[in-house]
Amino acid sequence: MEQAQLTEARPYHHGDLRRALVDAGRRLLEVEGGAGISLRAVAREAGVSPAAPYHHFRDKSELLDALAFEGWDQLAEQMRAALAEAAPGRDRLVTLGVAYVRFSRMNPAIYRVMFNCSQSHESMPEKLRDEGAYRLVCDTLVESGIDPRDEVGLELAAVAIWCAAHGVAEMVGFKEFGPLQARLGGEEAFLRAIFSQLDLFRPRSAVAAG
Amino acid sequence: MEQAQLTEARPYHHGDLRRALVDAGRRLLEVEGGAGISLRAVAREAGVSPAAPYHHFRDKSELLDALAFEGWDQLAEQMRAALAEAAPGRDRLVTLGVAYVRFSRMNPAIYRVMFNCSQSHESMPEKLRDEGAYRLVCDTLVESGIDPRDEVGLELAAVAIWCAAHGVAEMVGFKEFGPLQARLGGEEAFLRAIFSQLDLFRPRSAVAAG
DNA sequence: AAGCCAATCTTGACAACGATCAGATCAGCC
DNA sequence: GGCTGATCTGATCGTTGTCAAGATTGGCTT
Numbered sequence: 333m334e335q336a337q338l339t340e341a342r343p344y345h346h347g348d349l350r351r352a353l354v355d356a357g358r359r360l361l362e363v364e365g366g367a368g369i370s371l372r373a374v375a376r377e378a379g380v381s382p383a384a385p386y387h388h389f390r391d392k393s394e395l396l397d398a399l400a401f402e403g404w405d406q407l408a409e410q411m412r413a414a415l416a417e418a419a420p421g422r423d424r425l426v427t428l429g430v431a432y433v434r435f436s437r438m439n440p441a442i443y444r445v446m447f448n449c450s451q452s453h454e455s456m457p458e459k460l461r462d463e464g465a466y467r468l469v470c471d472t473l474v475e476s477g478i479d480p481r482d483e484v485g486l487e488l489a490a491v492a493i494w495c496a497a498h499g500v501a502e503m504v505g506f507k508e509f510g511p512l513q514a515r516l517g518g519e520e521a522f523l524r525a526i527f528s529q530l531d532l533f534r535p536r537s538a539v540a541a542g
Numbered sequence: 543m544e545q546a547q548l549t550e551a552r553p554y555h556h557g558d559l560r561r562a563l564v565d566a567g568r569r570l571l572e573v574e575g576g577a578g579i580s581l582r583a584v585a586r587e588a589g590v591s592p593a594a595p596y597h598h599f600r601d602k603s604e605l606l607d608a609l610a611f612e613g614w615d616q617l618a619e620q621m622r623a624a625l626a627e628a629a630p631g632r633d634r635l636v637t638l639g640v641a642y643v644r645f646s647r648m649n650p651a652i653y654r655v656m657f658n659c660s661q662s663h664e665s666m667p668e669k670l671r672d673e674g675a676y677r678l679v680c681d682t683l684v685e686s687g688i689d690p691r692d693e694v695g696l697e698l699a700a701v702a703i704w705c706a707a708h709g710v711a712e713m714v715g716f717k718e719f720g721p722l723q724a725r726l727g728g729e730e731a732f733l734r735a736i737f738s739q740l741d742l743f744r745p746r747s748a749v750a751a752g
Numbered sequence: 753a754a755g756c757c758a759a760t761c762t763t764g765a766c767a768a769c770g771a772t773c774a775g776a777t778c779a780g781c782c
Numbered sequence: 783g784g785c786t787g788a789t790c791t792g793a794t795c796g797t798t799g800t801c802a803a804g805a806t807t808g809g810c811t812t
Contacts, residue, residue, distance in 0.1 A: 370768080382769090491722075502709075506665050527702075593802095594762080602799065757810080763802105771797105773792100776791070781787105782783100
């Protein structure tokens with residue numbers, strides 16, 4: 333009844349409270365969902381007073397940023413893994429998209445925090461561009477035949493793909509899609525089908541229905 | 543019949559408070575942005591006590607639902623208009639997508655409310671399917687050559703397009719895209735380019751860079 | 753016309769939240 | 783051994799969503 337979980341008797345000075353807060357936040361996001369996340373709840377979960385976090389984060393939003401940061405890491409890792417065990421064939425981009433969406437489906441609350449964070453900063457997380465998932469997409473694009481020296485073309489392609497994946501990630505949960513999903517043989521099949529449909533915008537007249 | 547808003551000797555019974563609350567909410571969303579929306583603020587803006595809304599909405603979320611409802615209407619209307627003045631050519635789907643994104647760009651707070659509402663209900667708004675924007679997309683798809691009797695194909699296509707548009711809508715604001723956008727000649731050109739890139743998922747081996 | 757009902761709005765309250773501040777506590781360095 | 787600065791607590795402020803109890807009134811019944 334004293335405190336929550338991690339450490340022993342709290343010696344007033346927590347060893348690494350920042351770390352503990354982020355972990356607590358992640359735990360709460362997984363268990364309670366995005367609604368039950370408050371600075372006070374995180375502090376409670378970490379076993380400290382409601383004011384303690386302010387010595388490690390200026391804001392509530394800065395705490396969420398820290399959560400998002402780890403989320404982006406985790407996402408990139410999972411996408412990398414998916415790519416690693418995928419056949420070297422041609423639809424590796426789809427594999428990436430599916431991995432992206434799957435992450436968002438398995439960690440919906442964290443994913444939402446990640447994206448809200450990006451939106452409030454009006455920018456993609458920096459790390460992403462350097463060694464994260466964005467880089468992965470670019471590499472796979474080049475692999476697929478895009479000329480790496482065509483900067484505009486490459487960026488355009490990466491951005492388009494990212495947008496599509498994000499859109500799918502946020503809408504796949506709609507229950508209206510249940511029947512269609514079942515008819516296609518599960519979520520992965522559904523996702524692959526969706527991604528494969530995305531050439532419809534091409535102004536190339538008629539399109540073939542799957 | 544009498545008017546609604548501010549600075550009157552309110553006759554205790556407000557005439558049509560529900561309507562006034564929704565209008566107040568929309569005003570606040572436009573002016574203050576999504577952050578400054580609270581049940582109390584809406585009540586304040588409408589000139590009533592903080593508890594008054596509870597006679598017209600069970601929840602705060604139900605008030606937001608009402609706002610979202612009108613938003614979907616407005617969106618459908620704008621998409622319809624865009625389609626009406628577009629050339630009967632082949633890229634009408636792109637026109638629809640651009641209109642969608644433009645709406646979200648010009649009413650970001652409302653758009654966010656609309657989508658949060660959908661997400662919390664885990665379903666698209668019903669109205670949408672019947673006479674709203676979704677219907678519009680389906681019609682345009684059929685127009686573009688999809689067999690209307692292939693239900694699965696049609697739904698898949700519509701869903702894919704919607705996902706893509708939503709993704710673009712939520713990411714276009716990133717400031718990293720500024721340079722690219724400028725280089726392409728403004729936001730509309732940027733959007734058209736993005737949408738035209740969305741065939742990249744097609745497992746058709748190499749792709750042509752724009 | 754009188755009277756009452758139920759819908760409407762207000763008042764007042766509650767718990768929870770983000771945020772701030774003065775002060776208690778403790779680690780590490782002189 | 784004592785000082786300094788980082789860390790944590792407790793108390794507090796303003797705000798939020800929500801509810802219960804009371805005031806007010808339009809409209810139906812007689």
